[in-house]
Amino acid sequence: MKKNCIAMLLAGGQGSRLYALTQQAAKPSVPFGGKYRIIDFPLSNCANSGIDTVGVLTQYKPLQLNSYVGNGQAWDLDVAEGGVYILPPYQTAGEKGSWFSGTANAIYQNISFIDQYNPDSVLILSGDHIYKMNYADMLREHNEHGAAATIAVLTVTMEEATRFGIMNLGEDGYVCEFEEKPKQPKSNLASMGIYIFDWQKLRQYLIEDEADPNSSKDFGKNIIPKMLAAGEKLWPYRFQGYWRDVGTIKSLWDANMDMLSPELLNLFDPDWPISSRSPVCPPSYVGDMAELDHSMVTEGCCVNGRVENSVLSPNVNVGKGASVLHSVLMPGAVIENGAVVEYAIIGEHTVVGCGAHVGSAPDGSKDWGIATVGPDVNVRPGATVAANAMIYTSEEV
Amino acid sequence: MLDFHGIIFAYRANPALGDLVAHRTAASLPFCGRYRLIDLTLSSMINAGIRDVGVIMQRDYQSLLDHVGSGKPWDLDRKSGGLRILPPFGLPEYHKGNYAGTMEALNAVGEYIRDIPQKYVVLMLGDLCANINLVPLMEEHIRSGNPVTAICTDHLPDGLHHRYVVGEDGLVKEILFDRSSDGEGIASLEGYIINKDTLLAMMDACLARNEYRFHKDGLANYLAQGGKMGVVVHHGYAKVIRSAETFFKANMDMLDKDIFDGFFMADHPIRTKEHEGVSTFYGNDARVYNSLLADNSIIDGELENCVVFSGVRVGKGAKLKNCILMKGTEVGEDCQLSNIVADKNVHFAPRTVLIGADTLPTIVAKGKHI
Numbered sequence: 052m053k054k055n056c057i058a059m060l061l062a063g064g065q066g067s068r069l070y071a072l073t074q075q076a077a078k079p080s081v082p083f084g085g086k087y088r089i090i091d092f093p094l095s096n097c098a099n100s101g102i103d104t105v106g107v108l109t110q111y112k113p114l115q116l117n118s119y120v121g122n123g124q125a126w127d128l129d130v131a132e133g134g135v136y137i138l139p140p141y142q143t144a145g146e147k148g149s150w151f152s153g154t155a156n157a158i159y160q161n162i163s164f165i166d167q168y169n170p171d172s173v174l175i176l177s178g179d180h181i182y183k184m185n186y187a188d189m190l191r192e193h194n195e196h197g198a199a200a201t202i203a204v205l206t207v208t209m210e211e212a213t214r215f216g217i218m219n220l221g222e223d224g225y226v227c228e229f230e231e232k233p234k235q236p237k238s239n240l241a242s243m244g245i246y247i248f249d250w251q252k253l254r255q256y257l258i259e260d261e262a263d264p265n266s267s268k269d270f271g272k273n274i275i276p277k278m279l280a281a282g283e284k285l286w287p288y289r290f291q292g293y294w295r296d297v298g299t300i301k302s303l304w305d306a307n308m309d310m311l312s313p314e315l316l317n318l319f320d321p322d323w324p325i326s327s328r329s330p331v332c333p334p335s336y337v338g339d340m341a342e343l344d345h346s347m348v349t350e351g352c353c354v355n356g357r358v359e360n361s362v363l364s365p366n367v368n369v370g371k372g373a374s375v376l377h378s379v380l381m382p383g384a385v386i387e388n389g390a391v392v393e394y395a396i397i398g399e400h401t402v403v404g405c406g407a408h409v410g411s412a413p414d415g416s417k418d419w420g421i422a423t424v425g426p427d428v429n430v431r432p433g434a435t436v437a438a439n440a441m442i443y444t445s446e447e448v
Numbered sequence: 449m450l451d452f453h454g455i456i457f458a459y460r461a462n463p464a465l466g467d468l469v470a471h472r473t474a475a476s477l478p479f480c481g482r483y484r485l486i487d488l489t490l491s492s493m494i495n496a497g498i499r500d501v502g503v504i505m506q507r508d509y510q511s512l513l514d515h516v517g518s519g520k521p522w523d524l525d526r527k528s529g530g531l532r533i534l535p536p537f538g539l540p541e542y543h544k545g546n547y548a549g550t551m552e553a554l555n556a557v558g559e560y561i562r563d564i565p566q567k568y569v570v571l572m573l574g575d576l577c578a579n580i581n582l583v584p585l586m587e588e589h590i591r592s593g594n595p596v597t598a599i600c601t602d603h604l605p606d607g608l609h610h611r612y613v614v615g616e617d618g619l620v621k622e623i624l625f626d627r628s629s630d631g632e633g634i635a636s637l638e639g640y641i642i643n644k645d646t647l648l649a650m651m652d653a654c655l656a657r658n659e660y661r662f663h664k665d666g667l668a669n670y671l672a673q674g675g676k677m678g679v680v681v682h683h684g685y686a687k688v689i690r691s692a693e694t695f696f697k698a699n700m701d702m703l704d705k706d707i708f709d710g711f712f713m714a715d716h717p718i719r720t721k722e723h724e725g726v727s728t729f730y731g732n733d734a735r736v737y738n739s740l741l742a743d744n745s746i747i748d749g750e751l752e753n754c755v756v757f758s759g760v761r762v763g764k765g766a767k768l769k770n771c772i773l774m775k776g777t778e779v780g781e782d783c784q785l786s787n788i789v790a791d792k793n794v795h796f797a798p799r800t801v802l803i804g805a806d807t808l809p810t811i812v813a814k815g816k817h818i
Contacts (some may be wrong), residue, residue: 125722311729324725329722331482331717331720331722333482334481334482337738337740337751339737341736343730343736344734347727358730364727
């Protein structure tokens with residue numbers, strides 16, 4: 052069946068800069084904001100934008116992601132023609148098959164999947180961004196400007212521009228130059244890693260790029276520059292609103308904290324719901340001794356201690372006399388009586404023992420950072436986990 | 449437990465529930481911040497491995513239909529079997545208006561009962577507030593060989609209920625109808641595990657005599673003719689929700705952490721329709737004590753002993769005690785509310801003061817603006 056536009060979601064990256072949090076699962080399945088996982092954002096954006104066919108490209112530890120996405124029902128993407136497809140690397144006739152060697156290669160290996168829908172356009176998304184975007188608007192601009200590719204861009208400060216892929220525009224408003232992390236940026240329009248391509252054109256570039264032994268098979272590094280060099284029309288779609296790449300511990304923590312300020316990231320907006328596949332839990336129980344301040348608490352939690360500026364995912368337990376400050380507690384985390392967790396991320400089903408102390412408030416020193424305890428770790432009663440620590444296993448604490 | 453078929457009676461609503469059942473049957477009453485009463489019985493059944501469930505409805509069932517849908521949350525959306533909604537389709541000749549009794553309700557869906565492929569049927573109330581582990585009770589039914597097994601409680605139910613006098617042989621000797629207090633016998637939860645053939649025989653006998661009551665006609669005749677009925681006891685929390693007071697009490701009981709933990713056992717989860725929404729946000733001025741809260745609410749006021757459903761807003765300076773706030777309730781700034789049940793989408797303007805009695809809460813009807 053022909054589709055106007057289908058989405059390909061790159062969800063295969065390890066997310067190595069999240070360290071302990073991505074030891075057992077790929078980055079897109081990392082819990083976010085209490086009820087969500089990172090992949091909920093692009094999937095919900097697709098559903099809300101009227102895109103009902105999404106290929107999810109997986110590679111690194113896909114088990115959690117596969118079971119989480121399932122048939123896409125949680126995002127109303129379980130439709131008869133289209134829907135969500137998990138696309139792992141696979142073997143091909145006469146060849147050994149291979150892992151996805153880059154973002155462009157991942158799409159190249161799935162050309163036949165896309166061809167099934169014979170789409171006019173293909174939307175390329177990544178699975179590690181927190182944002183609400185109407186892709187239908189972007190697609191409209193793409194069509195209006197007759198672009199071969201449209202790249203979503205964000206206005207950043209000139210200082211920040213040195214950390215991004217920067218788009219320089221010509222007088223006609225089209226992209227004329229792309230610079231990856233320029234030392235002397237000429238513009239402050241940063242690529243968000245979200246692209247819409249004319250499918251027939253992209254298909255051709257993918258095949259050519261695949262044959263190029265010097266290419267690293269990457270959209271930003273190879274495909275976009277090749278299209279520019281060939282004189283294709285590349286249009287910048289200026290996105291306004293909240294967007295954050297949550298590829299590092301600090302940015303993941305920041306984005307969670309941003310959610311506590313609805314003026315930054317408002318998820319209560321009924322016009323743009325972010326859906327998730329959440330477990331059905333009893334309501335959260337808030338005890339007599341609990342103190343809740345500027346925090347989010349999810350069903351299934353039991354709170355008997357102090358919780359301030361924090362995000363509590365489903366089934367988190369905070370014991371009596373415990374304090375949770377400026378922290379993110381992932382599903383099933385247990386903070387036992389008298390423990391203190393501050394400026395920290397606590398992984399799924401991790402137990403912080405009685406009286407233990409994880410993390411500390413910023414002290415202005417260079418070494419300070421968010422303390423992270425990975426999933427399924429037992430922090431011994433009374434133990435101390437320093438600021439900026441990264442704990443993978445119970446043996447360390 | 450594939451030999452068992454579930455039937456849930458979801459057609460009735462006791463008038464003592466007042467405005468709470470103006471637009472719904474008792475089985476779709478919201479419960480404990482997150483559920484509808486019927487979730488409890490549905491979950492008890494599927495947790496015991498029952499795969500086919502019929503839900504008997506008659507009127508005011510829009511809210512119930514909306515909630516149970518295709519039965520997906522309970523994995524009852526099956527290609528064959530699964531959930532069947534049973535509106536009346538074979539009304540007995542004596543039928544007038546509402547079902548006069550459970551036997552009439554059964555006979556109104558008689559063809560469905562006749563076609564049940566399983567050997568045993570579990571009959572339960574849709575307005576029962578209990579999380580029952582049915583497995584040992586079903587096993588006891590098979591072991592005893594009695595054609596009927598009554599599900600009883602060792603808790604004293606609120607209000608009128610039937611009691612069974614049990615002989616030394618473990619069989620029911622006598623039914624004591626409409627008792628209001630503890631005393632002789634054991635209290636009925638009006639749930640039965642019954643052989644399908646026995647049930648059909650009882651239904652036919654009642655139909656022939658134009659009788660419509662399950663206990664006073666069906667079961668009484670069965671016992672009078674020497675039929676054997678055993679009893680099994682559910683020891684956990686149980687209430688049949690027949691009045692606004694009981695509804696209020698059952699919700700408030702869940703604020704007792706011991707009752708709550710006993711009710712929401714991890715290995716017997718209560719399943720319900722998934723809902724969209726964010727975690728609940730507690731603002732800088734929120735003070736919350738001993739309360740239960742679903743997701744998707746924004747709390748800026750003070751709550752004590754409250755049960756809060758999703759999508760609720762409580763403004764700054766508001767003080768609420770012993771309140772049940774159903775989905776979409778908005779409480780303006782500086783309101784003072786005690787012993788209030790706010791039905792769905794009620795709005796309290798800022799500075800509203802409303803105090804209900806300790807034992808009899810004030811019920812604010814659905815959608816009202818105060």
